[in-house]
Amino acid sequence: MVSYVQAVILGLLQGFSELFPISSLGHSVLIPALLGWNLDQSSDAFLSFLVLTHLSTALVLLGFFWRDWVAIVSGVLRSLAERQIKKEDTYARIGWLIIVSTIPAGILGILFEQRLKDLFSAADIIAGALILNGIALYGVEWLRSHATTEGAYDDRKLADMSWGKSILIGVAQCLALIPGFSRTGMTIAGGLVTGLSHDNAARYSFLLATPIIFAAAVLKVPDLFANGAVGLAPAVVGAVCSGVSAYLSVRFLLKYFETRTLTPFAIYCVVAGCLAMAVLKL
Numbered sequence: 001m002v003s004y005v006q007a008v009i010l011g012l013l014q015g016f017s018e019l020f021p022i023s024s025l026g027h028s029v030l031i032p033a034l035l036g037w038n039l040d041q042s043s044d045a046f047l048s049f050l051v052l053t054h055l056s057t058a059l060v061l062l063g064f065f066w067r068d069w070v071a072i073v074s075g076v077l078r079s080l081a082e083r084q085i086k087k088e089d090t091y092a093r094i095g096w097l098i099i100v101s102t103i104p105a106g107i108l109g110i111l112f113e114q115r116l117k118d119l120f121s122a123a124d125i126i127a128g129a130l131i132l133n134g135i136a137l138y139g140v141e142w143l144r145s146h147a148t149t150e151g152a153y154d155d156r157k158l159a160d161m162s163w164g165k166s167i168l169i170g171v172a173q174c175l176a177l178i179p180g181f182s183r184t185g186m187t188i189a190g191g192l193v194t195g196l197s198h199d200n201a202a203r204y205s206f207l208l209a210t211p212i213i214f215a216a217a218v219l220k221v222p223d224l225f226a227n228g229a230v231g232l233a234p235a236v237v238g239a240v241c242s243g244v245s246a247y248l249s250v251r252f253l254l255k256y257f258e259t260r261t262l263t264p265f266a267i268y269c270v271v272a273g274c275l276a277m278a279v280l281k282l
Contacts, residue, residue, distance in 0.1 A: 001045075001234070002039065002046070002049055002234045002235070002238070003234065004233075004234055004237055006032070006037060006039070006234070007049075007234035007235065007237045007238035007241070008237060008238065008241050009031070010028055010031070010032075010049075010050075010053065010238055011053050011056075011237065011238030011239060011240065011241030011242040011245070012241045012242070012244075012245045013027055013028065013031060013245075014027075014028055014050065014053040014054065014057065014238070014242045014245070015053070015056070015057055015060075015241065015242035015243065015244065015245025015246035015247075015248075015249060016245045016246070016248070016249040017182075018054065018057045018183070018184065018209075018242075018246065018249075019057070019184055019206070019209075019246055019249040019250055019253055020182075020184065020249060020253065020265065021133075021137060021182040021184045021185025021186075021188060021189075021262060021265045021269075022130075022133075022182055022185070022265055022268060022269055022272075023129075023130055023133055023176070023179065023180050023181055023182040023183075023185070023269070024054075024182075024183075025050070025120075025126075025176075025179035025180070026126050026127075026129060026130045026133075026179045026180035026181070026182075028050055028179075029041050029120055029123055029126050029179050030123055030126055030127060030130070030276050033123035033280065034123075034276060034279055034280070041120045046120070047117065047120065047220060048220050048235070049234070049235045049238060051216050051217050051219075051220040052217070052235045052236070052238065052239045053235075053238045053239050053241075053242035054213045054216060054217065054242075055213065055214070055217040055239065056239035056240065056242040056243040056246065057209075057213065057242055057243065057246040058209065058210050058213035058214050058217070059243065060243050060246040060247045060250065061206055061207075061209055061210050061213075061246070061250065062210055064206075064247070064250055064251075065206065065207060065210075068091075068207065069207075069210070071091040072091045072092075072094055072095040072098070072207075073095065074091065075089055075090070075091035075092030075093070075094070075095050076092055076095035076096065076099075078092055079092040079095075079096065090155055090156055090159040091155070091159075093159040094155065094158050094159050094207070097158070097159070097161055097163070097166040098166075098204075098207060098208055098211065099211075100163055100166045100167060100170065101166045101167070101169045101170035101173065101187075101208055102170065102173075102208065102211050102212055102215075103170060104167065104170040104171050104173065104174050105170060105173045105174045105176070105177060105212055106212065106215060108174050108177060109177055109216070112177070116177050116178070119178065119179055120179060123276070123280055124277060124280050124281075125180070126179045126180040127180065127273045127274075127276040127277040127280060128180065128273065128277065129178050129179065129180025129181055129273075130180040130181075130269050130272060130273035130276070131180075131269065131270050131273035131274060131277075132180070132181070133180055133181045133182055133185055133186075133269045133273075134265070134266045134267065134268070134269030134270035134271075134273065135266070135270065136175075136181075136185070136186070136189060136266075137182075137185050137189060137262040137263075137265055137266035137269065138262075138263060138266035138267070138270075140189040140192050140193060140262065141192075141261050141262050141263050141266065143193070144192050144193075154200065157196065157197075157200050158196075158200060158203070158204055161194065161196075165194035165195075168190055168193065168194055169187055169190035169191055169194065169204070169208070170190075171190070172186040172187055172189060172190030172193075173186055173187050173190070173208065173212070180273070182269075183205075183209065183212075184202075184205050184206075184209070185262065185265065185269075187201075187204070187205040187208055187209075188201045188202055188205045188257075188262065189201075189262065191204055191205065192262075198257040198258075198260070198261060198262075199254070199257045199258050201257075202253060202254065202257040203254070206250060206254075
């Protein structure tokens with residue numbers, strides 16, 4: 001059982017670490033392990049708790065970008081009615097690009113669900129993954145500094161992405177199925193590799209987060225009711241805290257990535273992963 005204090009801490013932690021490129025799943029497993037909390041982190045109940053906090057984050061993203069989602073859904077429906085995706089239909093293309101990017105992680109998540117769940121009890125492996133996450137973010141920034149990228153935020157630039165580039169971002173997102181790798185970090189990194197600017201890559205990452213998180217919630221939130229209402233109240237408290245934290249985070253990050261890079265987060269992940277591994281070995 002997750003206590004109310006633990007629910008508040010984990011909820012606040014998830015809300016900002018899901019959107020910051022530092023791995024929410026990694027921190028949600030490492031923090032309880034480092035603090036000595038007696039939680040079965042591989043249980044369906046704990047995973048459902050995490051999914052509910054993720055659902056709260058998805059709802060915040062949906063609310064924050066609701067105008068964009070109205071345009072995207074309308075565009076997709078319009079393309080279905082017309083049986084074609086017109087190049088000049090910006091939001092129809094963005095919608096289908098998001099769908100294509102979502103497919104790889106959706107397939108792998110279903111195929112390897114149990115194996116991935118087992119990693120939630122392997123804090124040392126997750127600490128190592130967090131280090132690799134930081135190295136990957138730094139490596140992408142280094143590569144980008146030696147390449148030419150397009151300019152500032154523009155939905156037309158997102159719509160002009162090729163299907164191959166959207167698949168590449170989707171494959172990058174697959175790494176985040178491993179706790180310790182950040183979904184936001186990997187999708188922004190994938191966007192940078194394809195030539196997007198930081199703010200365009202961040203925007204696409206936040207839009208891409210909504211369907212994959214909702215899909216996970218549809219599969220796992222019902223588990224909260226498997227044993228009646230046991231554990232539901234702390235999960236709701238955690239979800240509320242996660243929503244507040246996520247709202248503040250997305251406002252900050254959209255502004256941050258207008259002029260700044262992933263490098264500070266890369267350094268944090270490497271340092272935090274090394275410290276966590278050292279403490280766990282004691």
